Amino acid sequence: MSHRTDSVICRDDQRVRRVDCRHCAVRHMMMFSVLEAGDFDHVLRPIVNTVFRKGEAIYRQGEAGGQVVSVRRGLIKVVQLLPDGEQRIVRLLGPGAALGLEALLDLPYAQTAMALADVDACLIPAPSLLELDRHNSALHQRLMGYWNAHLEQADRVITELNTGPLRARVARLVLLLGEIGAAEQGAPSIITTEDIASLVSSTQESASRVMADFRRRGLVERLPGGKFRYDDRALRAEISQTG
Amino acid sequence: MSHRTDSVICRDDQRVRRVDCRHCAVRHMMMFSVLEAGDFDHVLRPIVNTVFRKGEAIYRQGEAGGQVVSVRRGLIKVVQLLPDGEQRIVRLLGPGAALGLEALLDLPYAQTAMALADVDACLIPAPSLLELDRHNSALHQRLMGYWNAHLEQADRVITELNTGPLRARVARLVLLLGEIGAAEQGAPSIITTEDIASLVSSTQESASRVMADFRRRGLVERLPGGKFRYDDRALRAEISQTG
DNA sequence: CGAGTCCTTGAAATGGATCAAACGCTGTGG
DNA sequence: CCACAGCGTTTGATCCATTTCAAGGACTCG
Numbered sequence A, B: 001m002s003h004r005t006d007s008v009i010c011r012d013d014q015r016v017r018r019v020d021c022r023h024c025a026v027r028h029m030m031m032f033s034v035l036e037a038g039d040f041d042h043v044l045r046p047i048v049n050t051v052f053r054k055g056e057a058i059y060r061q062g063e064a065g066g067q068v069v070s071v072r073r074g075l076i077k078v079v080q081l082l083p084d085g086e087q088r089i090v091r092l093l094g095p096g097a098a099l100g101l102e103a104l105l106d107l108p109y110a111q112t113a114m115a116l117a118d119v120d121a122c123l124i125p126a127p128s129l130l131e132l133d134r135h136n137s138a139l140h141q142r143l144m145g146y147w148n149a150h151l152e153q154a155d156r157v158i159t160e161l162n163t164g165p166l167r168a169r170v171a172r173l174v175l176l177l178g179e180i181g182a183a184e185q186g187a188p189s190i191i192t193t194e195d196i197a198s199l200v201s202s203t204q205e206s207a208s209r210v211m212a213d214f215r216r217r218g219l220v221e222r223l224p225g226g227k228f229r230y231d232d233r234a235l236r237a238e239i240s241q242t243g
Numbered sequence C: 001c002g003a004g005t006c007c008t009t010g011a012a013a014t015g016g017a018t019c020a021a022a023c024g025c026t027g028t029g030g
Numbered sequence D: 001c002c003a004c005a006g007c008g009t010t011t012g013a014t015c016c017a018t019t020t021c022a023a024g025g026a027c028t029c030g
Helices: A037-042 A101-105 A126-135 A137-161 A166-181 A193-200 A204-216 A232-242 B037-042 B101-105 B126-135 B137-161 B166-181 B193-200 B204-216 B232-242
Strands: A009-011 A014-018 A048-052 A057-059 A067-073 A076-081 A087-093 A112-115 A119-125 A220-223 A227-230 B009-011 B014-018 B048-052 B057-059 B067-081 B087-093 B112-125 B220-223 B227-230
Touching: A037 A126, A057 A067, A067 A101, A067 A126, A076 B137, A087 A137, A087 A166, A087 A193, A087 B137, A101 A126, A101 A137, A101 B137, A119 A126, A126 A137, A137 A166, A137 A193, A137 B067, A137 B087, A137 B101, A137 B137, A166 A193, A166 A204, A166 A227, A166 A232, A193 A204, A204 A220, B037 B126, B057 B067, B067 B101, B067 B126, B087 B137, B087 B166, B087 B193, B101 B126, B101 B137, B112 B126, B126 B137, B137 B166, B137 B193, B166 B193, B166 B204, B166 B227, B166 B232, B193 B204, B204 B220
Parallel strands: none
Antiparallel strands: A009 A014, A014 A048, A048 A119, A057 A112, A067 A119, A076 A087, A076 A112, A220 A227, B009 B014, B014 B048, B048 B112, B057 B112, B067 B087, B067 B112, B220 B227
């Protein structure tokens, strides 16, 4: 997240700008949908809206960024670096999610967050959010809702992506990608076989074999622009028959 | 969690009683260590201290218990029931942990919590906790700390107990049990091979084989009273050599 | 003492890992 | 415009860790 100023700035061709949350187009699903106009007077430091291109890091593990990220559009992988140098994806997040909540506890980020598709997100300084939180109990409840959402995601990774035979795990992942991408226009985004492997704890090769098989059987189909479509019914059948 | 009254009651031979948090013996590690004497005037409904025997459920998935559980002593497994009837342990919690935080969002419990060793816990009605939360920002921060602790636990289950070869996963689990049990007097508690299997996503038989091997090689030793001791150094070696 | 519960062990079958090589994009520079 | 480098994907062949199936053993409780 490196260095950002408090003012309107431009970085490369990405537009980084101060933001007026009152007129946010997707506000209904965002963090601040519960706030009233006057509440924003409390914001100490400004909220910045940024676009991250596919492959870019939003923040890195160990960094003390002090900002919470609210996702407006895109797909994000939250990656944990392991002691042996390996990486493990612990969560996938899409529009409406908030990440980097550790910042509210003044902790460095526990993982690295990377854009898997172009991401549009708002960066909210933790002090500002805590201040709003203190004065608005609806936001307070919503914040706990975000913590809970993370927990649900984590539990899904454990129970859905790490339980049962590989074919079922991959099938559940495809459905999960569909769910997360539902908010997107068009279709959900494709992720690399390596990322699939990291989510379902398999090797890249095995993940590739399963996906290749799904594709041959028409359960999944690639679309132009890094998107895909899938056969919900058939994938669920795949899951239940294998266990 | 069935039916409890607001008054001092006895259930079987378990002592269930209203509690005076100001004089809690382990208060330093508990939720309310940040509160002042006067803060307790805000408690709407009373906090109840209960003992659960090994094997008892503290709450069940789907129940709308409306209480947060603060663990004083013991070991708890948080189990998710899967659509196919299987079960999956998603977390292990020990002294100092708080669970059932969903209650703060007025949600039914997402999992079932079971005592793996005798548990001493305080049951805090969500409305009381929310009320305290509203008036005390230190508690507020602490509450977010509990959410975060759950997240950390969940991430450890993903990255430590579901990554790498089985021997390494089981070794990491033993170390985790040691960590959680460190707060206990004596030694950490033994869990069943079935529970080990559910945590490291293997079969019961495979888990048994690995543990039997560890025991034969002296990395782990059973102690009377459902406890065990382990060779930290050797277990870590086991982890790094296998990957 | 017998039933239940959990743990251990063996032998065979197999799903996934590993190792190795080729393929097919996409962007780059001659 | 073509050749090539780089990157992710596919595929094959072999090997092995783990599952599966099956049976026996140990401990606890009534």
